[in-house]
Amino acid sequence: xxxxxxxxxxxxxxxxxxxxxxxxxxxxxxxxxxxxxxxxxxxxxxxxxxxxxxxxxxxxxxxxxxxxxxxxxxxxxxxxxxxxxxxxxxxxxxxxxxxxxxxxxxxxxxxxxxxxxxxxxxxxxxxxxxxxxxxxxxxxxxxxxxxxxxxxxxxxxxxxxxxxxxxxxxxxxxxxxxxxxxxxxxxxxxxxxxxxxxxxxxxxxxxxxxxxxxxxxxxxxxxxxxxxxxxxxxxxxxxxxxxxxxxxxxxxxxxxxxxxxxxxxxxxxxxxxxxxxxxxxxxxxxxxxxxxxxxxxxxxxxxxxxxxxxxxxxxxxxxx
Amino acid sequence: xxxxxxxxxxxxxxxxxxxxxxxxxxxxxxxxxxxxxxxxxxxxxxxxxxxxxxxxxxxxxxxxxxxxxxxxxxxxxxxxxxxxxxxxxxxxxxxxxxxxxxxxxxxxxxxxxxxxxxxxxxxxxxxxxxxxxxxxxxxxxxxxxxxxxxxxxxxxxxxxxxxxxxxxxxxxxxxxxxxxxxxxxxxxxxxxxxxxxxxxxxxxxxxxxxxxxxxxxxxxxxxxxxxxxxxxxxxxxxxxxxxxxxxxxxxxxxxxxxxxxxxxxxxxxxxxxxxxxxxxxxxxxxxxxxxxxxxxxxxxxxxxxxxxxxxxxxxxxxxxxxxxxxxxxxxxxxxxxxxxxxxxxxxxxxxxxxxxxxxxxxxx
Numbered sequence: 001x002x003x004x005x006x007x008x009x010x011x012x013x014x015x016x017x018x019x020x021x022x023x024x025x026x027x028x029x030x031x032x033x034x035x036x037x038x039x040x041x042x043x044x045x046x047x048x049x050x051x052x053x054x055x056x057x058x059x060x061x062x063x064x065x066x067x068x069x070x071x072x073x074x075x076x077x078x079x080x081x082x083x084x085x086x087x088x089x090x091x092x093x094x095x096x097x098x099x100x101x102x103x104x105x106x107x108x109x110x111x112x113x114x115x116x117x118x119x120x121x122x123x124x125x126x127x128x129x130x131x132x133x134x135x136x137x138x139x140x141x142x143x144x145x146x147x148x149x150x151x152x153x154x155x156x157x158x159x160x161x162x163x164x165x166x167x168x169x170x171x172x173x174x175x176x177x178x179x180x181x182x183x184x185x186x187x188x189x190x191x192x193x194x195x196x197x198x199x200x201x202x203x204x205x206x207x208x209x210x211x212x213x214x215x216x217x218x219x220x221x222x223x224x225x226x227x228x229x230x231x232x233x234x235x236x237x238x239x240x241x242x243x244x245x246x247x248x249x250x251x252x253x254x255x256x257x258x259x260x261x262x263x264x265x266x267x268x269x270x271x272x273x274x275x276x277x278x279x280x281x282x283x284x285x286x287x288x289x290x291x292x293x294x295x296x297x298x299x300x301x302x303x304x305x306x307x308x309x310x311x312x313x314x315x316x317x318x319x320x
Numbered sequence: 321x322x323x324x325x326x327x328x329x330x331x332x333x334x335x336x337x338x339x340x341x342x343x344x345x346x347x348x349x350x351x352x353x354x355x356x357x358x359x360x361x362x363x364x365x366x367x368x369x370x371x372x373x374x375x376x377x378x379x380x381x382x383x384x385x386x387x388x389x390x391x392x393x394x395x396x397x398x399x400x401x402x403x404x405x406x407x408x409x410x411x412x413x414x415x416x417x418x419x420x421x422x423x424x425x426x427x428x429x430x431x432x433x434x435x436x437x438x439x440x441x442x443x444x445x446x447x448x449x450x451x452x453x454x455x456x457x458x459x460x461x462x463x464x465x466x467x468x469x470x471x472x473x474x475x476x477x478x479x480x481x482x483x484x485x486x487x488x489x490x491x492x493x494x495x496x497x498x499x500x501x502x503x504x505x506x507x508x509x510x511x512x513x514x515x516x517x518x519x520x521x522x523x524x525x526x527x528x529x530x531x532x533x534x535x536x537x538x539x540x541x542x543x544x545x546x547x548x549x550x551x552x553x554x555x556x557x558x559x560x561x562x563x564x565x566x567x568x569x570x571x572x573x574x575x576x577x578x579x580x581x582x583x584x585x586x587x588x589x590x591x592x593x594x595x596x597x598x599x600x601x602x603x604x605x606x607x608x609x610x611x612x613x614x615x616x617x618x619x620x621x622x623x624x625x626x627x628x629x630x631x632x633x634x635x636x637x638x639x640x641x642x643x644x645x646x647x648x649x650x651x652x653x654x655x656x657x658x659x660x661x662x663x664x665x666x667x668x669x670x671x672x673x674x675x676x677x678x679x680x681x682x683x684x
Binding site: 012013016017020021024025027028140141143144145146147148149152153155156159249250251252253254255256257258261262268269272273275276277279284287288291292295296299 | 482483485486487488489490491492493494495497498499500501502575579582583586587588589599602605606609610615618619621622625626629630633634
């Protein structure tokens with residue numbers, strides 16, 4: 001019952017997400033004359049008549065709210081229309097692109113957490129110490145680096161070496177090792193940003209935990225500092241990290257737009273980019289909607305995880 | 321800002337370093353035309369004295385090139401004698417583009433033959449301009465909506481919180497790309513606008529949390545008890561006390577807007593050609609990324625972005641530490657304690673006042 005309430009609370013967000021996707025597409029210049037002059041569309045080989053038909057059936061020509069309701073009706077039934085460029089269903093295109101982006105972002109989240117935990121713990125054990133200061137500076141640098149720069153630098157560094165810098169797999173090779181080699185640089189690129197956020201967060205929540213009474217108690221009963229840190233402070237600090245899980249995803253997907261473009265990976269970022277470039281409205285609306293939905297689900301998952309891990313939290317509301 | 325806050329800001333060398341760096345970039349942006357221009361600062365030609373031809377368009381000077389000077393003419397040139405937009409005539413070009421660094425172009429040229437140093441210098445203007453304007457607009461919107469939502473509550477609160485939640489649900493760059501993509505063509509103005517219109521959500525959350533805290537303060541209660549109109553209480557007592565998180569959000573916002581502008585421009589949906597923009601320069605270098613001559617086109621704009629963003633982030637951290645009561649030891653919790661800018665979105669109940677995530681936001 002509590003869960004259903006939480007799910008119900010997602011409905012307005014869902015409406016908001018889809019509304020923005022629709023409003024954006026509707027704002028696109030859609031006058032047939034504008035379309036006829038559009039190079040990107042002509043190159044796609046689609047006729048203006050087809051586009052008119054799409055705009056009519058999807059409600060893009062109706063008044064805003066009427067059109068939105070009409071489009072939403074299609075979306076709920078799983079009909080996102082066909083791409084203007086190659087006429088394939090948008091759902092199929094999204095189905096092909098999403099796994100690629102997940103292939104980048106899930107390992108990247110995992111890697112981010114795995115690296116952030118030791119970094120955060122070590123920094124927090126001796127705040128202000130040499131190690132903490134070096135890491136703080138490093139993390140600060142990571143914060144301020146533009147993704148496209150890091151990606152291009154990696155491309156430059158790897159050019160001429162055996163590490164592949166384009167695409168998802170080599171011509172005619174279908175091995176796991178090859179795939180991993182292709183993912184190496186892109187994953188490195190989108191991990192560094194979340195690594196910075198996560199390790200900073202863990203550090204500050206560790207510092208806060210270390211000031212709690214039960215830590216003093218643990219120390220007072222003579223536990224070693226290692227035991228205090230790893231058994232008492234760390235698990236409690238990790239709880240807060242779970243809530244960041246849902247937020248990491250949109251950040252990663254943002255990074256993926258640039259990383260996929262530079263490394264030529266056929267994921268959500270590239271799909272959206274190509275759709276924008278070619279004024280492919282159906283694909284654009286579809287990918288924006290999907291990106292918003294995935295984030296929403298990510299937030300739900302992190303809420304559920306949080307409730308599952310922390311006995312003080314329940315979906316039923318504030319504990320007495 | 322309170323005097324004590326400035327003192328604790330100035331106490332740290334790195335804060336002052338960030339401030340100095342930012343001021344340096346600001347000066348570069350303001351005086352770019354005096355550092356790199358293909359027109360002199362002062363010119364005497366055929367008996368007429370022209371002041372600031374690098375800024376002002378003089379009709380007799382159309383088509384002026386450096387070689388036009390005769391005896392009796394003189395000119396005071398900026399240190400870099402190239403403009404960011406000057407494309408040399410094809411006949412003057414030697415070798416393939418982009419050109420490597422040489423005596424004529426200290427950092428080489430881009431693939432259209434334009435001087436990289438001049439474009440880098442003028443790019444400061446684009447980056448800082450977009451960054452600062454977008455951040456100011458974003459923070460104004462966020463402050464306004466956040467204070468209203470936190471203080472008034474009710475329907476307004478729900479509307480603001482929900483809208484912010486929806487905006488924060490999108491991968492930011494994807495949303496910006498789509499918003500820019502549906503425009504007929506992108507301009508610097510549209511770039512600022514889309515950044516500001518999407519980024520206010522973060523600020524409004526911080527300000528709202530602060531307003532919720534301030535609302536319960538005795539002085540607000542006193543103001544109400546004295547019979548002040550709601551608007552007066554809001555403007556005189558609540559708003560000024562919610563400025564701290566807005567100030568912090570503004571400084572961090574400049575850095576993040578600079579990053580976003582460079583990313584959008586890199587993708588071709590930010591600053592339009594031929595604007596001198598760091599992101600566009602990198603896109604230019606990306607075209608022939610494996611050409612050794614193009615490396616400088618990628619390397620230097622990236623470093624420039626890094627330095628500019630770092631400067632504003634350093635200031636942001638300094639301002640936050642200086643304004644955060646926790647660092648001044650009076651134990652009062654404010655809304656922006658977490659060390660990162662990301663915070664919890666969902667209105668789910670949280671661990672009661674524990675971990676510093678979204679501190680100040682009551683569980684609903």
